[in-house]
Amino acid sequence: MKRARITGTGSYVPVKTLTNADLEKTLDTTEEWIQTRTGIRERRIAAEGELTSDLATKAAERALEMAGVAAEEIDYLVVGTITGDYPWPATACVVQKNLKAMNAAAFDVSAACSGFVYALDAAVKQLEVGSAKKALVIGAEVLSRHIDWEDRNTCVLFGDGAGAVVLEAQDGENGILSSHLHADGSYLELLYQPGFSTRYPASEEGLRDRLQYLKMQGNEVFKVAVRCLTEVALEALEANGLEAKDVDLFIPHQANRRILEATAKRVGFNEDQVFINVDRYGNTSGATIPIALDEANRAGRVKEGDLLLFDAFGGGFTWGAVLLRW
Ligand code: ACO
Numbered sequence: 001m002k003r004a005r006i007t008g009t010g011s012y013v014p015v016k017t018l019t020n021a022d023l024e025k026t027l028d029t030t031e032e033w034i035q036t037r038t039g040i041r042e043r044r045i046a047a048e049g050e051l052t053s054d055l056a057t058k059a060a061e062r063a064l065e066m067a068g069v070a071a072e073e074i075d076y077l078v079v080g081t082i083t084g085d086y087p088w089p090a091t092a093c094v095v096q097k098n099l100k101a102m103n104a105a106a107f108d109v110s111a112a113c114s115g116f117v118y119a120l121d122a123a124v125k126q127l128e129v130g131s132a133k134k135a136l137v138i139g140a141e142v143l144s145r146h147i148d149w150e151d152r153n154t155c156v157l158f159g160d161g162a163g164a165v166v167l168e169a170q171d172g173e174n175g176i177l178s179s180h181l182h183a184d185g186s187y188l189e190l191l192y193q194p195g196f197s198t199r200y201p202a203s204e205e206g207l208r209d210r211l212q213y214l215k216m217q218g219n220e221v222f223k224v225a226v227r228c229l230t231e232v233a234l235e236a237l238e239a240n241g242l243e244a245k246d247v248d249l250f251i252p253h254q255a256n257r258r259i260l261e262a263t264a265k266r267v268g269f270n271e272d273q274v275f276i277n278v279d280r281y282g283n284t285s286g287a288t289i290p291i292a293l294d295e296a297n298r299a300g301r302v303k304e305g306d307l308l309l310f311d312a313f314g315g316g317f318t319w320g321a322v323l324l325r326w
Helices: 020-026 031-038 052-067 091-099 112-129 185-190 204-208 218-239 257-267 285-298
Strands: 003-012 016-019 042-045 076-080 105-109 134-142 160-170 175-183 249-252 307-314 318-325
Touching (some): 003 052, 003 175, 003 285, 016 020, 020 031, 031 257, 042 160, 052 091, 052 134, 052 160, 076 091, 076 112, 112 160, 112 307, 134 285, 160 285, 185 218, 249 285
Parallel strands (some): 076 134, 249 307
Antiparallel strands (some): 003 160, 134 160, 175 318, 307 318
């Protein structure tokens, strides 16, 4: 069986930075509250007219360049997103058109903050069985247009951005070792965007009730997130006969610093093993892991043979871990 190996990474975040001090001017909040409760200092916000597909395309171009792969060589293109350009068709189709990746199957995965690991798993399986040879997997979000900027409980947490990886089917021991995905739809209303779609079609009443924006019960999400992130990370290690100390770099979903530090501690990682950039970008949902991976890779923190663990949790609830040998 071939292994799916990441041969290129790329990321892109919008130019505009929104700091906690900026939020303090428009919201009943303080820099200090946001910093201590979330570890977030600033986040990036897409410019007017800048789309999820624009961020995704730029991240993908960088990943393709690093891999030395031409867009037309890609035969499988998946975007993990919950903030696509349109309800349908898939943002992956827009990205395919932008890149001129005309030989690729293209579709989106909707798994909220777990979107990238779910999308990665789908592509990996295609490469392993030989149905595809070169895949592009992207996590991309413009959450800033789906959050209520008058709701201090949620708006301080999120940001916009995109990250991408090129995967190639190769012989050898290095590559994705295993992935472990879970979901529990009974938690749906703890974190979701009610409108507008078939459940709540667009209406005056819906706009008045602000159904077009993300809703969250933060306290409850926090508890379940830490439990699930911990359990699935341990599941991935155990399935491969490994322990926390064997992992060179743990890249958790960057939801907020308290969630990821609590998870890392429970799994048994020390500070040096954990990659954190939530302070600069906030929670970019499906984009956090590929952005973090690209930053770590370009900073030289990932070397051939290193063991990496991705760990994600998001709306649905969905969660999952991916273990790989670089
Ligand atoms: N500024 C000032 N005060 C605030 C703010 C704010 N931005 N937001 C909430 N508060 C207030 C609340 O109104 C509340 O006030 P009250 O006691 O007068 O009612 C008080 O702060 C405490 O609120 P809590 O919700 O109990 O605060 P908590 O310590 O739980 O922190 C937080 C809130 C940061 C949202 C936390 O629950 C959390 O991190 N939850 C996880 C949510 C998350 O990360 N979701 C992302 C999607 S899921 C994922 O990616 C894993």
